[in-house]
Amino acid sequence: MSDELDTIVAADNDKYMIRCENLVKIYKTSDVEVVALQGLDLDVERGELMAIVGNSGSGKSTLLNMLGGLDKPSAGNLYVDGKDLLKFTDKDYMEYKRNTVGFVWQNNARNLVPYLTAVQNVELPMLLNGEHKRRQKALELLDRVGLLKRKNSRLDQMSGGEQQRVAIAIALANDPRLLLADEPTGSVDTKTSNMILDIFKELNKDEKITIVIVTHDLKLADHIDRVVAIRDGRTSSEIVRKRSYVEELNEMGDIVLVENSEETAHEELIVLDRSGRLQLPKDFMDALEIKGGDKVKVELDENGEKLVLFRSGGT
Numbered sequence: 001m002s003d004e005l006d007t008i009v010a011a012d013n014d015k016y017m018i019r020c021e022n023l024v025k026i027y028k029t030s031d032v033e034v035v036a037l038q039g040l041d042l043d044v045e046r047g048e049l050m051a052i053v054g055n056s057g058s059g060k061s062t063l064l065n066m067l068g069g070l071d072k073p074s075a076g077n078l079y080v081d082g083k084d085l086l087k088f089t090d091k092d093y094m095e096y097k098r099n100t101v102g103f104v105w106q107n108n109a110r111n112l113v114p115y116l117t118a119v120q121n122v123e124l125p126m127l128l129n130g131e132h133k134r135r136q137k138a139l140e141l142l143d144r145v146g147l148l149k150r151k152n153s154r155l156d157q158m159s160g161g162e163q164q165r166v167a168i169a170i171a172l173a174n175d176p177r178l179l180l181a182d183e184p185t186g187s188v189d190t191k192t193s194n195m196i197l198d199i200f201k202e203l204n205k206d207e208k209i210t211i212v213i214v215t216h217d218l219k220l221a222d223h224i225d226r227v228v229a230i231r232d233g234r235t236s237s238e239i240v241r242k243r244s245y246v247e248e249l250n251e252m253g254d255i256v257l258v259e260n261s262e263e264t265a266h267e268e269l270i271v272l273d274r275s276g277r278l279q280l281p282k283d284f285m286d287a288l289e290i291k292g293g294d295k296v297k298v299e300l301d302e303n304g305e306k307l308v309l310f311r312s313g314g315t
C-alpha cells in the first residue's frame with residue numbers, strides 16, 4: 001500500500017471506534033470446526049450507544065470477545081479505536097485491555113469478589129494497575145452508579161441489580177473509551193434494567209464512552225437508537241430509531257415543547273454486506289414460503305427504484 005493510501009485508510013479507520021470487515025472466527029475442536037462468525041461487517045462510530053441482538057448461537061458473545069481482546073479473529077479486519085487488532089502482540093492485547101476497553105459480564109462471578117465490599121471490589125483492578133488515589137476514584141465511580149451509600153456493603157449482601165451496578169463501576173475503573181456489556185440486564189427486574197440503561201446513557205452522553213450492549217432484552221433494545229441483529233455469524237438487519245419531529249424541535253431551540261418525548265418509531269433495515277449480499281429476515285422468508293438453498297428471482301420495479309423478489313416459479 002502507498003504511504004498516501006495508508007494515511008487515508010488510517011484516517012478512515014480513526015473515524016470509527018469499531019470497524020469489523022469480513023470478520024471470521026472459526027473454533028476448532030479435536031474433530032469439528034464451528035464457524036461462529038462468517039464474514040461479519042460492522043461499523044460503530046465514536047460516541048455511539050448501540051445494541052446487538054440475535055438468537056442463541058448467532059455469534060454475539062464471540063464478537064464481543066473479539067472486541068474485548070479476549071480472543072483473536074481467524075480472518076478479516078478488526079480495528080478498534082484506530083488500532084489493528086489482527087496485528088496485536090500479546091503485550092498489545094494486555095495494554096488494550098488495560099487502557100481501551102471495559103467489560104460488564106452478565107455473570108457477576110466474572111466481575112466481582114463476593115466477600116469484599118463494594119468499594120474494595122472497585123479498587124481491585126486499579127490495584128492491579130498500580131494506580132494511585134484508588135479509594136477516591138472508587139468512591140467517585142460508586143457515586144456515578146448511585147451506590148455510594150452501599151460502599152461498605154459486602155457484595156453478597158447486595159441485590160443482583162446492585163451487584164450489576166458495582167460491575168459497571170469496576171468496568172469504568174480504567175477509564176475505558178469503549179464499554180462492552182454482555183446481557184447486562186439479563187437477570188434483573190424491569191426497574192433495575194431501566195436504571196442500568198440510564199447509567200449507560202449518562203456515561204455515553206457525559207463521558208462520550210462508546211457503548212456496545214449485547215442483549216436478548218427487546219425492551220432494552222427499544223430504548224436504544226441503533227440495534228444491529230446478527231444471524232448465523234453475520235450482520236443481518238439494523239433497527240434505527242427515527243427521531244420524532246417533536247424531538248428534533250426540542251433540540252433545535254431553547255423552547256422545550258415536550259419534556260420527555262417517548263413517541264419515537266423504529267425502522268428496521270436490512271444490512272447489505274460490502275459485496276452487496278443481504279440476509280432476508282425470517283418472517284419474510286416464512287411469508288414467501290422459501291428456505292435457505294431455494295432460488296428466488298429479483299427484479300427492479302418499473303421506476304427502477306424498488307427491488308421486487310419472487311419465489312422461483314412465481315410471477
Ligand SMILES: Nc1ncnc2c1ncn2[C@@H]1O[C@H](COP(=O)(O)OP(=O)(O)OP(=O)(O)O)[C@@H](O)[C@H]1O
Nearest residue numbers: 027034035036054055056057058059060061062063
Ligand atoms: N470456545 C468455543 N469452542 C467451540 N465453539 C464455540 C466456542 N464458543 C462459541 N462456539 C460456537 O460458536 C457459535 C456462536 O456462539 P456464541 O456464544 O458467540 O453465540 P451467542 O449469540 O452469544 O449465543 P448466546 O446468546 O446463547 O450466548 C455457536 O455455535 C457456539 O456453539
